[in-house]
Amino acid sequence: MADRRQVIIKVFRKYGHSLGPESLEFLEDVLDRHEIALEDVEFSVEWLAKEYNKQDDAQMKVSLDVLSRVYDAFQNGDDGDQRHAQLDPDSHFFLIDAYDMPLWNWSTERSTFERAQGSLTSSGTAESRVTAMRNRLNVIKQCVLRNDHFSPSTLPSKDRENLLTIRSTKQLLGRAGERFLLFGMLTHSKEGKLCLEDQEGFVELDFSHLDQPSEGLFTEGCLALVEGDYTEDATFVVIAIGHPPCESRETSRSIFGHIDFLGKGATTLLEDKQFASRIQLELPDLRFFVLSDVWLDRPETLLGMRKMFDHCVETRFIPKVVVLCGNFTSVGIPQGNGREVRRYQDNFDALADLIAEYPLINGTTRFLLVPGPLDVTINSVLPRRPILPSFVSRLKNRISHVQFATNPCRFKFFDQEIVVFREDLMSRMLRNLVGVKPDVKNDDLKRYLVQTVLDQSHLMPMMTSIQPTLADYDHSLRLYPLPTAVVLADKYDRYQMTYEGCHVFNPGRFVGNSFTFSAYAPARRESEECVLEFDLDES
Template sequence: MSYKALINKVFTRKYQFALQPNSVEFLEEVLSEHEIAPDQVQDALEAIAKECQKQGDCTTIVTRDILVRVYELMREAGEDGPSVNPLDADLLDPENHLFIIDAFDMPSWYYSADRKAFERTPWKSAVGGTAQSRTQLMRSRHDLIKQFVLRNENFSPPISGRDRASYLKITSTKNLLGRIGERFLLFGMLSHDSAGKLCLEDTEGKVMLDITDTAPSEGFFTEGCFVLVEGDYTANESFAVIAIGHPPSERRAVARSIFGHIDMLGNGATTVLEDASYQERLELEYSRLSFLVMSDLWLDHRRTLEGLSKVFEGCVENDFIPLIFILCGNFTSGSLDLTSGDGLAKYQDNLDSLADLIAGFPAISRNSHFVFVPGPLDPWGSSTLPRRPLPSSFTSRIRSRVPKSHFPSNPARIKFFGLEVVIFREDLMAKMLRNLIGVKPDLQGSDLKRFLVQTIVDQCNLSPLPFPVSPILWDFDHALRLYPMPSAVILADSYERYDLTYEGCHVFNPGNFVGNEFGFSIYFPATGRSEASSIDTENVE
């Protein structure tokens, strides 16, 4: 039996390894020696490929020596019997597997198109950035997205001639020259040239786009988005676009199976097997465990604390104590006058009142974690992402009265067992709609929500907007990255509440807490889904 096609499929197409001829021969010998069943061959090859990734000297080329070493390691592990699974312990304590991650503490990784692997940024991240930072930022976004687009089955080079008809080949802008009248598929970033004309840029150049007769595909399209465009190269050296679309996203399980050994968050990487085992335990033992999420908690509004008190009372009365309360700003209903001591003093008093309210419910304050994520209007907020945490000078009373309080950046992340939850407080819907290049006509409200979610997940970034609209600290763009795809994203927005799941990623907006109803959302890690909830406003003075 010939295993060569499957070996190429797994190592070359999926894991993007280059195999030497004697490496392929060795793999064929191993598979034949162990008489592996045909339906288990691919699983066996993937297990070997994953072990190869863990070898320090393994780059894009897998030599026979590396394969021999991996094979011996796997044989020894098999002879010693299955390793002890830490999940077999009688007690699984959620507190030991909960991490609140600040954007400024995340390690900086970038995807190297040359080595086809993630590498650590060679310089130390700085708020001011470096001369190389901005160039590296856009190239990193480009290379990151393109690597999984090329791994997608529709864009992977076919093994046999019979698959060539369905193969979509991406052409660079440089290769358009001298090929007027031909049709191509391009990948690059939408931008405008100095004359204000829409262009597509890639790493080799740019071409002007003509979208006069083009109806954009699903999703939002703004300057700064990476897109796939199909069209014809015309005599005036422009590209007449027939179709435009976001790159196909890669599900979390697929990305984790390839890059699971990379510690993206900085708190220790877990294997895909461990994640799956943890999830099983969560579903069996902690089905009611929850995160309660609120946004725009205006502490200067007269009804906010009363409404929040009713929420706490309901939790205690129903014996439903969330593991985490995620409280997102803005914690003020209007901009603060930073030149006035009265405004800052009032802000301080409101946070102190919140601390006293939480401490008044011991069952909650002693057992629940409180995560405070700042909004654009909170001090010392700015339009630059990521935003710094709430200043410690305002939070001393909360820290003293609420033992499990956390004050991360915006955005922030929660690592809980094998789950990754991203928290982002930004009025993103309004920003995207104000900066559209084109959008489908006759949109309904549900389409807007779906298009927003699809855009940020496909773009693998929380803010796929031009820098003048959404400034970014260049050295910290990795903190906005959504790759591997997170388990859930909390898009805390002043827009109306919603929740939906796209490509396995659950995205929800808890909405504004103060309004016609005191609304919030509850996220259940065991199911990976959220529920909208509220309290009866008639019972609030």
């Protein structure tokens, strides 16, 4: 009986909850009522703990009333008897700008997220800069410690012998000659030497004995798991280095499903499953088009878009959303060049006139414009503000459903979260590699980039000295919980792949004689490559 109680307590503690005597007695009574064997207790209680955690009124100390409600819902098998009307995609589409996302800080004392108090500012403070970096580390660390390789089962097993224990840099002192596993951020010391830094200190790294790191790209600012030997000269000889394990969206949502990370209302996993199945049945043909590098200063770009719209009208295949990512000019606008600024605005006016020629598309399709590195916005640091309103006034007036988003931005569609990020990320990552550089082929580089971004749970896993970010809004680049899909719009080659259940794709560049873009299918949670090829001389 004592063993069973210990299992129950540890499972709820895993999800950040404590049990009082009444709740513990209730759970034991449930287990007795259903004659749950000791070896099945952990699985059964974990299901109840997850469901309890999803409730809006869930408290740290488990409420018996809420726990009873969860159990009763399970007993009744109640799906709410909801046979809804036909799904309305428009009422379940929400654009979330980077500056609208609420900030949730990780609390090490309470082992959960806490919403930041007060307003956020673009200038930030010294404290917010420290908090942003701590959040990056702590959000990933809590995932690592929950991973099966680092978190033991509540039941005795042989796996405990293979459990990996993470040490801090402070624990290295006086223990030369021993082997350790460390977790921290790759940084450079004042002397320019590569170090691993955690919240308790840092240690210099020696990569001379490391032939090849694990898969992924390692840059300054990345969080890494490093195994090696501590030496007499206070250096850490690395024998293995890897990115932290990625946690699936379902796992994260089962623990923090009650937290509204996007500010648009949290849904339960049950609601998510219902939406997912209904989208597959009722909206199998719905598509989101994603175009990148839409160079409006090139006449052939508008010809390519016209051909795309013509094809949509002819086949009656109208996309629900068209995401247009910058750059919207092939060259930057020189400072103070009034002629180029005027031309930049004229190009957006031409785009508005083109879309207005297609009433069916204009009336039903949402257009979302995301600025690129060369586009004119208020700021050049991440997250970038939308394109200046003065350039897109005609688009606002002539297009029925157009929105101008930040970079990055994300939108919530039923149970799905899609992140859109326009940055030349591949070249930036390759320019800033540290440690051992991988000798890999082109396809492997694409996979490594995707793995790195998702394992790091951040769109820009680098130091702010490499890519400045606004400290108060660093969370807008966070990829936790893992989104359903991530658009890494890049001038690099097109690709698409699914990693840990998250679909990541680069739509390619909408330039040249072969216009490439992607069509995302929410029903399948996958993207399709679309290519428009035609002879410009015949146009």
